[in-house]
Amino acid sequence: KQEVTQIPAALSVPEGENLVLNCSFTDSAIYNLQWFRQDPGKGLTSLLLIQSSQREQTSGRLNASLDKSSGRSTLYIAASQPGDSATYLCAVSRRNNDMRFGAGTRLTVKP
Amino acid sequence: DADVTQTPRNRITKTGKRIMLECSQTKGHDRMYWYRQDPGLGLRLIYYSFDVKDINKGEISDGYSVSRQAQAKFSLSLESAIPNQTALYFCATMRDSYNEQFFGPGTRLTVL
Numbered sequence: 001k002q003e004v005t006q007i008p009a010a011l012s013v014p015e016g017e018n019l020v021l022n023c024s025f026t027d028s029a030i031y032n033l034q035w036f037r038q039d040p041g042k043g044l045t046s047l048l049l050i051q052s053s054q055r056e057q058t059s060g061r062l063n064a065s066l067d068k069s070s071g072r073s074t075l076y077i078a079a080s081q082p083g084d085s086a087t088y089l090c091a092v093s094r095r096n097n098d099m100r101f102g103a104g105t106r107l108t109v110k111p
Numbered sequence: 112d113a114d115v116t117q118t119p120r121n122r123i124t125k126t127g128k129r130i131m132l133e134c135s136q137t138k139g140h141d142r143m144y145w146y147r148q149d150p151g152l153g154l155r156l157i158y159y160s161f162d163v164k165d166i167n168k169g170e171i172s173d174g175y176s177v178s179r180q181a182q183a184k185f186s187l188s189l190e191s192a193i194p195n196q197t198a199l200y201f202c203a204t205m206r207d208s209y210n211e212q213f214f215g216p217g218t219r220l221t222v223l
Contacts, residue, residue: 004153031208043201044154044214051209089153093208098169099144103153 002027002094006102013080014110021075021105023090028068031093035064035075038087038104047088048075080109114138115215117202123221130189132218134202142205143185144212145169145177147198154201160185192222 003026013019023033032051036044048057048064050073056065063076073090087104094100115136124130134143141162146154146169156169158177166177174196178186189196202215 034211036214041199041217041219043216044203044212046211046213049211091154091212098156098159098167099212101146101153101155103151 002030002092002100004090004092004100004102006088006090006105008105009103010106010108012108012110015080015082017080017109018076018078019080019107021077021088021107023073023075023102025071025073025092025100027092027094028071029094030068033064033066033073034091034093034099035062035073036089036091038089040087044089077107080107082109082111085109113216115202115204115213117200117215117218119218120216121219123223124192125223126193128192128222130192130220132187132200132202132220134185134187134215136183136185136202136204136213136215138204138206138213139182140204140206140213141182142207143179144203144205145175145185145187146201146203147171147196148201148217149198157187189220189222192220194222196220197222 034049035047050066061078087106089104091099091101144159145157160179176188200218203212205212
């Protein structure tokens with residue numbers, strides 16, 4: 001059974017700091033890994049999608065890496081801003097075509 | 112207009128009532144999904160469908176049923192709602208296993 005874990009559960013940083021969010025999964029047989037942002041009471045917004053054959057993806061200040069063999073992914077946020085405050089979730093797409101989500105990391109960026 | 116819409120956005124109901132949550136999409140995707148989100152547990156898959164004739168159980172399907180009325184519509188039913196089904200419910204679509212999932216805004220369901 002695929003388990004997805006995100007550490008830490010919550011993180012508070014001052015504005016401008018670079019930070020790393022972690023995601024680990026137990027079964028390396030995945031199609032891809034996706035990072036999402038969720039604002040309170042809202043739906044999920046896709047940030048980055050990494051295929052199983054890829055090592056990283058970048059979008060603006062965000063960089064996501066994938067090490068499938070070790071079952072780990074990281075989301076790097078450069079020069080954090082208060083508007084980055086949200087919950088960040090990772091999800092893995094499995095060979096039987098469903099997706100498993102981590103519980104998320106709640107990020108607060110203080111002005 | 113939003114690509115994935117859900118109705119209702121909020122619903123309060125009583126134990127034992129039948130509830131239907133609806134999802135519509137304009138993305139033209141064949142794959143549709145229903146999830147529930149509970150605090151501290153992330154999203155858990157309830158049901159998913161790859162086309163109109165295909166329905167699959169997810170991780171937590173007990174107490175739920177679905178109907179795929181058309182490529183663009185996927186409904187989730189709670190035949191007899193119970194309090195522990197109080198949660199935030201999300202519908203999502205995906206083109207195929209190699210692409211992103213797109214989520215609706217969610218339905219907040221409270222069962223008293």
